[in-house]
Amino acid sequence: MKYHKLIENAADPKGFWGRLMIKSMNKNHSELTDWGLCHVEINRNYTILDIGCGGGKTVSKLCDKIGNGKVYGIDCSELCVENSKKLNNKNVICGKAVITQASVSNLPFDVDSFDIVTAVETYYFWPDKLNDLKEIYRVLKPGGKLLLVFEMLKTDDDPFKWEKVEKIIGTNAVKKEEISDILYRAGYINIQTFTKSGTSWLCATAEKS
Ligand SMILES: C[S@@+](CC[C@H](N)C(=O)[O-])C[C@H]1O[C@@H](n2cnc3c(N)ncnc32)[C@H](O)[C@@H]1O
Numbered sequence: 033m034k035y036h037k038l039i040e041n042a043a044d045p046k047g048f049w050g051r052l053m054i055k056s057m058n059k060n061h062s063e064l065t066d067w068g069l070c071h072v073e074i075n076r077n078y079t080i081l082d083i084g085c086g087g088g089k090t091v092s093k094l095c096d097k098i099g100n101g102k103v104y105g106i107d108c109s110e111l112c113v114e115n116s117k118k119l120n121n122k123n124v125i126c127g128k129a130v131i132t133q134a135s136v137s138n139l140p141f142d143v144d145s146f147d148i149v150t151a152v153e154t155y156y157f158w159p160d161k162l163n164d165l166k167e168i169y170r171v172l173k174p175g176g177k178l179l180l181v182f183e184m185l186k187t188d189d190d191p192f193k194w195e196k197v198e199k200i201i202g203t204n205a206v207k208k209e210e211i212s213d214i215l216y217r218a219g220y221i222n223i224q225t226f227t228k229s230g231t232s233w234l235c236a237t238a239e240k241s
Contacts, residue, residue, distance in 0.1 A: 039200045043157040044109050054087040054115050065090050065152050068181030068235040071226055077101045078147040083136050084154025088116030091131065095123045106134040136164045141171045152181040156203045165218035172240040178220065182206055185227065185234040193232060211236045
């Protein structure tokens with residue numbers, strides 16, 4: 033029951049269970065996020081966007097990596113925006129972090145705005161994945177990179193690993209080939225995927241030409 037209520041709140045955290053889910057995401061996605069971030073080079077003056085920023089932990093990690101750059105976070109959940117702002121309070125006050133309620137499908141940013149866009153454990157929930165990836169492409173600078181990070185990788189060895197969670201959240205774990213293919217169809221170049229042995233983690237990097 034508790035597990036069910038928590039997982040239900042992954043897509044759009046709300047209320048008591050949403051608050052618990054946000055705490056749990058900040059803790060449980062930390063190592064996965066660190067691993068994912070190793071696959072992109074982050075310069076100290078970069079402008080970075082984190083999509084589906086949840087409780088704000090990735091925004092906080094990115095702020096630590098940049099000097100005079102800037103980190104934007106967006107999430108469709110009002111509760112997530114509130115929690116992300118709280119966690120990144122100091123950086124929000126000094127203008128290094130900006131956190132806004134928005135959907136990946138309609139990003140409130142100009143074309144060619146970001147050096148890097150990150151998205152940790154959120155892709156599964158996007159409503160129109162191909163167009164959402166095209167929307168990210170629009171806001172990336174030429175040569176800018178997208179980093180997608182997943183914990184729910186489906187492999188031929190263990191295709192039913194995520195079945196229970198998939199039923200609760202109403203969306204599917206991803207396959208490596210599926211992610212490469214959709215990134216290609218969305219117009220990205222230099223697409224690479226990485227997995228970590230002993231885990232079901234996947235990350236994909238792709239570039240705007
Ligand atoms: C499982 S949580 C991951 C949060 C965070 N990235 C982390 O790793 O802890 C998924 C997040 O994606 C957000 N989300 C879902 N659909 C979204 C959309 N269409 N646009 C923006 N954010 C979305 C949810 O509100 C939630 O905060």
